[in-house]
Amino acid sequence: MREVRDVAEGTILGPPMAAARMRRSPARCRSVLIIGSEATPYAKTGGLADVLGALPSAIARLDCDVTLALPRYRGVSEGALVERFPLAVGGFATTVGLYEVLLDERMRILLVDEPGLYDRENLYGVGNVDYPDNARRFAVLVRAALEFASRRETPPDVVHGHDWQAGLAPVYLKSLYAKHPVLGGIPSVLTIHNLAYQGLFDPDWLPRLDLPRELLTVDRLEYWGRISFLKGGINDADVITTVSRTYAREIETPEYGCGFDGILRQRSDDLIGILNGIDSEKWNPATDPFLPAPYSVEDISGKRTAKAALLARYGLPHDDVAMSRPVVAMISRMVDQKGFDLIAAVAGELPHMGAGFVVLGTGEARYEDLWRGLAASYPDRIGIRIGFDEPLAHLIEGGADLFLMPSKFEPCGLNQLYSLRYGTVPVVRAVGGLADTVQDRAVRPGARESPSLGGAPRRSLSAAMASERRTAWNGFVFHDYSPQALLEALRRALTVFEDKRVWRALQTTGMKQDYSWDRSAREYVRIYDRLVRARGPNRRRG
Numbered sequence: 001m002r003e004v005r006d007v008a009e010g011t012i013l014g015p016p017m018a019a020a021r022m023r024r025s026p027a028r029c030r031s032v033l034i035i036g037s038e039a040t041p042y043a044k045t046g047g048l049a050d051v052l053g054a055l056p057s058a059i060a061r062l063d064c065d066v067t068l069a070l071p072r073y074r075g076v077s078e079g080a081l082v083e084r085f086p087l088a089v090g091g092f093a094t095t096v097g098l099y100e101v102l103l104d105e106r107m108r109i110l111l112v113d114e115p116g117l118y119d120r121e122n123l124y125g126v127g128n129v130d131y132p133d134n135a136r137r138f139a140v141l142v143r144a145a146l147e148f149a150s151r152r153e154t155p156p157d158v159v160h161g162h163d164w165q166a167g168l169a170p171v172y173l174k175s176l177y178a179k180h181p182v183l184g185g186i187p188s189v190l191t192i193h194n195l196a197y198q199g200l201f202d203p204d205w206l207p208r209l210d211l212p213r214e215l216l217t218v219d220r221l222e223y224w225g226r227i228s229f230l231k232g233g234i235n236d237a238d239v240i241t242t243v244s245r246t247y248a249r250e251i252e253t254p255e256y257g258c259g260f261d262g263i264l265r266q267r268s269d270d271l272i273g274i275l276n277g278i279d280s281e282k283w284n285p286a287t288d289p290f291l292p293a294p295y296s297v298e299d300i301s302g303k304r305t306a307k308a309a310l311l312a313r314y315g316l317p318h319d320d321v322a323m324s325r326p327v328v329a330m331i332s333r334m335v336d337q338k339g340f341d342l343i344a345a346v347a348g349e350l351p352h353m354g355a356g357f358v359v360l361g362t363g364e365a366r367y368e369d370l371w372r373g374l375a376a377s378y379p380d381r382i383g384i385r386i387g388f389d390e391p392l393a394h395l396i397e398g399g400a401d402l403f404l405m406p407s408k409f410e411p412c413g414l415n416q417l418y419s420l421r422y423g424t425v426p427v428v429r430a431v432g433g434l435a436d437t438v439q440d441r442a443v444r445p446g447a448r449e450s451p452s453l454g455g456a457p458r459r460s461l462s463a464a465m466a467s468e469r470r471t472a473w474n475g476f477v478f479h480d481y482s483p484q485a486l487l488e489a490l491r492r493a494l495t496v497f498e499d500k501r502v503w504r505a506l507q508t509t510g511m512k513q514d515y516s517w518d519r520s521a522r523e524y525v526r527i528y529d530r531l532v533r534a535r536g537p538n539r540r541r542g
Helices: 016-023 047-060 134-150 168-174 229-236 245-250 261-266 302-313 320-324 340-346 365-377 390-399 415-421 432-437 483-497 500-512 517-535
Strands: 031-035 065-071 080-089 092-104 107-113 158-162 188-192 226-228 239-242 271-273 327-331 356-361 382-386 402-405 425-429 476-478
Touching: 031 047, 031 134, 047 065, 047 092, 047 107, 047 158, 047 517, 065 134, 080 134, 092 134, 107 134, 134 158, 134 168, 158 168, 158 517, 168 188, 168 229, 188 229, 188 517, 226 229, 229 261, 239 245, 239 517, 245 271, 245 432, 302 320, 302 327, 302 356, 302 390, 327 390, 340 365, 340 483, 356 390, 365 382, 390 415, 402 415, 402 483, 415 425, 415 432, 415 500, 425 432, 425 483, 425 500, 476 483, 483 500
Parallel strands: 031 065, 031 158, 065 107, 158 188, 188 239, 239 271, 327 356, 327 402, 356 382, 402 425, 425 476
Antiparallel strands: 080 092, 092 107
């Protein structure tokens, strides 16, 4: 891990008790405040919810007190009211309630209740249109979490925000709370889950968020005449992490940087990639309640039972002939980012590849209609379900033979990790976390050069990662973002499927790999500990 920057000397202001607490700053992190916009089981639109549903508990298991702050959205009834206090953000004055869910002695969920902001039909907007007050909604989340933390007997050692919705946490700590008697100088971490979502708002929001006009500069929040919560967080966080090592390198390039590659290169020494994990209890074929029969790496026979149940669930034939064909699965948002433009280009060939296909997801109407049309034309080979269905997602991972992820970009990806654990062999494009977790025998690290980016040649990402990867052959990978490259990888996978001995070895390799959150949590805690040591006793950054 890169060494994080040291902090500047500062003077503790405020009551003697607060100063004393600061002087007793431990040599390691003992508590962290995590702020995010969604987490299972309380709210979910994507992978962020899976991360925040599992990572905080894994951190807590490492002897660190964790508070996870989330909005209390419509339909969330859990928690006991522990505090209610007035909160003013700009000209917006309200009273927030804080509901607490104690998972264990070290893990607390803090649900921020403000019905006017969070009691809505959806989390972020309606259709593809964001709520016009999202800037206020997530500023209030951050401010309420920080104010709650300032009222505790012992403040957090580190504040950790996730994605643009918590991007103002580092900004507030460096501005509004810089000289606060309790929160002043607390270091922050920002995790980028998907750089494409940047939290962009008109600059007239600054005073409405209690932020000075001086922050409207290119080295703080300004981005093409607007303000970006994510850019502010990147500039002000002590450490920036993202969700895989390869993605951390990718986002420093124009190709994947979404316009932020310059500021990320400036913060390169503080940018660290930590691969996401999975909930290894929830995603375990030996105990999964959504599978018709358990199975494990030692006895995989239950996977055949799951395959038959999966085909039946989709209304596909599940006789001996159908069972002998490989089943290729996708669980995805149906958007270009996930490679659906590539799939559309080869759609006419898919039904003739000697495989069945099962798809679950929602997205753009043109891609939903594409799969509906294929299923109607080939009802014996292709099944489609539009929507999200958690039990069905588990059955798909258990019953499919291959899992397809032809992403244009993929910060980490979770489904390839679920697939590996369930003996479902992934076919992926070598980007982001897919490149870090899926290794193809036919793709040798360093065997090819990537195209120049920004006029400067660079090594292929697989070559750059060669020293860090420990992955044996466990799947199929393609590099070029083209329909032909996708087809070639899929054909290779279907050919290898015919060799049952080799296929069983592929499944075994994937099922034995450790992608639990415990491994990832240790890396986060090491970052927290370094920040605490860098801060030292009676030191703060302001």
